[in-house]
Amino acid sequence: MAETILFYALAALLLLSAGLVVTVRNIFHAALYLALALFAVAALYVMLGAYFLAAIQVLIYIGAVVVLAIFVINLTRTVTGAPVTLTRRWVIPAALVSALTASLIVVALLKSAGPAGVPADVSANLAGQDTAAVLGRRLLGDFVLPFELVSVLLLSALIAAIVIVGKDQEEEK
Amino acid sequence: MNVTLTHYLVLAALLFCLGVYGAITRKNAIGILMALELVFNAVNLTLVAAGRFRPQPDAVGQLFALFVIAAAAAESVLGLAIILAIYRRRLIVNADEMDLMKN
Numbered sequence: 001m002a003e004t005i006l007f008y009a010l011a012a013l014l015l016l017s018a019g020l021v022v023t024v025r026n027i028f029h030a031a032l033y034l035a036l037a038l039f040a041v042a043a044l045y046v047m048l049g050a051y052f053l054a055a056i057q058v059l060i061y062i063g064a065v066v067v068l069a070i071f072v073i074n075l076t077r078t079v080t081g082a083p084v085t086l087t088r089r090w091v092i093p094a095a096l097v098s099a100l101t102a103s104l105i106v107v108a109l110l111k112s113a114g115p116a117g118v119p120a121d122v123s124a125n126l127a128g129q130d131t132a133a134v135l136g137r138r139l140l141g142d143f144v145l146p147f148e149l150v151s152v153l154l155l156s157a158l159i160a161a162i163v164i165v166g167k168d169q170e171e172e173k
Numbered sequence: 174m175n176v177t178l179t180h181y182l183v184l185a186a187l188l189f190c191l192g193v194y195g196a197i198t199r200k201n202a203i204g205i206l207m208a209l210e211l212v213f214n215a216v217n218l219t220l221v222a223a224g225r226f227r228p229q230p231d232a233v234g235q236l237f238a239l240f241v242i243a244a245a246a247a248e249s250v251l252g253l254a255i256i257l258a259i260y261r262r263r264l265i266v267n268a269d270e271m272d273l274m275k276n
Contacts, residue, residue, distance in 0.1 A: 003176055007180060011184045015187055018188055018192070018211050019191055021191075021211060022191055022194055022195025022199070022204075022208050022211070027201055027203060031207060034210060038210070041218060044181070044218060045221060048225045049230075050221050050225070050235045052235070053221060053238055056239065056242060060246055061210070061214075061242070065246060065249045068249065069207060069253065072256060073203055075257060076260045087201075088200065089198060090198060093197070094193075094194050094197035095194060098191065098194040101193065102187055102189075105183075106183050106186055106187070109183055110183070131232065135232050135235060135239065138232050138236055150240055154243060154246070156247075157247035158250070160251055160254070161253075161254040164257075165258055
């Protein structure tokens with residue numbers, strides 16, 4: 001019962017902050033609400049027994065991605081003093097599209113007789129183990145090829161970001 | 174009443190559609206990227222929940238989510254770098270004004 005209450009509280013927090021991310025006019029506030037939404041997702045990961053993933057979520061998403069977004073927001077507005085308020089377009093078509101998609105998915109989910117009856121026993125197989133150890137063994141076992149590919153992807157993204165952003169400084173000199 | 178897989182999937186679907194709404198309505202490119210992060214998180218929530226509620230729960234869902242996080246981090250870094258580079262050259266951050274390749 002406590003789990004159900006916790007789930008609904010986290011779901012409400014997540015949807016509320018996500019709605020504020022996409023509607024609030026101040027982009028800096030939107031970034032802070034994004035951090036809140038990502039934190040709610042991390043809490044849901046804990047409820048699902050994915051402790052390592054929750055830690056990664058906090059470290060990478062909130063610690064790196066949101067901070068990077070805030071950096072770029074500050075870099076792109078303080079130079080010109082441009083207003084930080086956001087303009088919107090196509091509000092009604094976008095609301096229509098996303099509402100219809102949401103209702104389609106939700107109705108399909110509720111109508112399908114999926115394995116909804118699987119008990120939410122968090123203390124089952126996975127949660128008793130150290131999820132970091134389990135994931136590490138799988139990553140260096142049968143998932144070693146995608147693991148290495150991801151490391152190459154991250155390295156190339158790093159180099160590309162340095163090249164893209166650093167280019168203008170050389171030209172200015 | 175227990176929390177079932179359907180609860181998580183419905184929540185992830187709603188989060189996904191909120192992200193899509195934001196990606197369509199935002200003009201600011203950084204705002205679009207932030208809405209896309211919501212979409213990525215909806216997908217990750219689906220993967221982790223589906224992996225958790227399998228008859229034999231194992232770590233595959235979490236592994237897929239880890240790869241999605243890594244790809245999303247690379248996407249976010251490159252997207253923000255491109256936004257910064259365009260801003261330096263042309264002083265714009267709105268996606269609909271980035272029309273250099275239009276003609």
